[in-house]
Amino acid sequence: MAYLQGEGRLLRAEHDHLCEAFLIMASSSGIQQQQEVLAWLLEPLNKTWTQVEWQTAYLSDPSGLTDMFADTQFMWSIYHTVTFFEKALKRSGTKRSTTAPQAAITTTTATGYLHPMSSHLSWILPPLLRLLRCIHALWAEPFAQSLTGEIKAAKSMTISEQASLLGETSKPTKGQVAPADGLLDVQREGESKENNIRNWLRGVRDSGYNLIGLAATLGEAFFRCIDGSSVILALMENVQVMEFRHLRQLMHLAVVPLVKYCPAELWQIWTANLLQPIFVHCQQALDYSWSSLLREGRAKVPDSFGNISGSELKVEVMEEKLLRDLTREVCSVLWVLALPGLNSGLPSLEQLGPVNRIDSSLKSLESFASSSLILCLMLALPFLL
Incomplete structure (x- = not known):
């Protein structure tokens, strides 16, 4: 594969499809075989992902990411x-x-099972987090105002996203191809730079969130390797300027798994923060959007729709x-948060007993917090009460 790719006869996307085929075949051959195939692939x-040079050039601050957009081939290589x-x-x-995340974690730990990707997370995740942090910063002020017109326009929705929200079927047209088709190695002839950046942002963001969730x-x-x-900094630093579509993807792909599979002894450090x-x-x-919908008949959301054809x-x-x-x-x-597997120590009212003061009530809950995520969060985040 390396020879064909070096000769220019194998696109990067085709290379990745072949690699995925090897992974599928190895998945039926046991963990050791998977480890060997993964090490090879x-x-x-x-060697390229961990290089300091590209991270320094493109990920030191958000302006570096905008410089990457000028190098289309490298940009899609990162994707x-x-x-x-x-x-x-x-x-x-x-x-x-x-169905029972805590039980599953305990079982795998007790039997000495180690996922074949475990040893690779320590070098995969740090550059990914820096990349996502820079992507999020494109929406933060005052930097967002300094972006070029092309990049500002690229932050709006893709045609396929609009069609999905409207319940329509959207057949991709020239300049509107989603990166998921796996064939975007370089900028296509006649395709605008704006659409290239838009597709890249969507693809890297969604895959990055999903990668963290899968990890x-x-x-x-995962939780001990990083x-x-x-x-939390990479995901939450600019959460207040996220569009609803991005926030939903973040919660669905990354936040839910991070909460669901976090070991109990790390709830305070990870989940609460x-x-x-x-x-x-x-x-x-x-609160703002629902109030606007109820009072004015229109939900005011921060999302950028771009040019909308129609009413x-x-x-x-x-x-x-x-x-x-x-x-x-x-x-x-x-x-x-309310899953039984994450709240095995949740006390009954009888266990709590009669309480006359809030202070004594909270104190009595502390003894159960190590085995109940809900109680742990109630103590760590008082605004939930």
């Missing part, structure tokens, strides 16, 4: 690298239950759909 990516990491996590390991399902192997503060900024922001944003009604429909989708996602996070 990831070694060349390790394909991120999506291959995502595929490697999807295709490797063994199937695990999602979180590994339990201890500093939680770096993950992760949920505090997102709950505060969602409460304010949803103003389409915008109103998309705004309400975005509002409802984000509301459902917040409810999904709350549902995860």
Whole structure:
């Protein structure tokens, strides 16, 4: 494969499809075989992904990311690298239950099981977090105002996103191809730079979130290999300027798995610090949008729709759909917090006994907080009470 790619006869996307095929075949051959195949496939990516030079040039601050947009070939190389990491996590390991996350983590730890991707997370995640942090910063002021017109326009929705919100089927046209088709190695002839950047931003963001979520399902192997503060900073630093569509994807793909699979002894460090900024922001944003919908008949959301062909009604429909989708996602996070597997130590009213003062009530809850995520968060985040 390396020879064909070097000769220019194998596109990067085609190379990744072949690699994924090897992963699928290895998945039926046991963990050791998967480890060997992954080591073979990831070694060349390790050499390029961990290079300090490109990270310094493009990820030191958000302006570096805008410089990357000028190098189309390298830009799409980064996209394909991120999506291959995502595929490697999807295709490797063994199937695990999602109904009792804490029990699953305990079992895998006790039996000495180590996911074949575990040893690679320590070098995959740091550059990814820096990349996502820079992407998020494109929406933050005052930097957002300094962007070129092309990049500002590229931050708006793709045609396929608009069609999905409207319940329509959108056949991609020239300049509107989603990166998921896997064939965008270089800028296509006649395709605008704006659409290239738009597709790249959407693809890297979604795959990056999903990669973090998939890594979180590994339990201890993930949560012990990286500093939680770096993950929380990358994901939450600019949460207050996120559009609803991005916030929903962040919660669905990354936040839910991070909460669901976090070991109990790390709830205070990871889960509480992760949920505090997102709950505060969602409460304010949803209150404003729902109030606007009820009082003015239109949900005011921060999302940029770009040029919309058709009536103003389409915008109103998309705004309400975005509002409802984000509301459902917040409810999904709350549902995860209440999972029995994460609250095995939740006391009954009889166990708590009669209490006459709030202070004594909270003190009595502390003894149960280590085995109940809900109680842990109630003590760590008083605004939830």
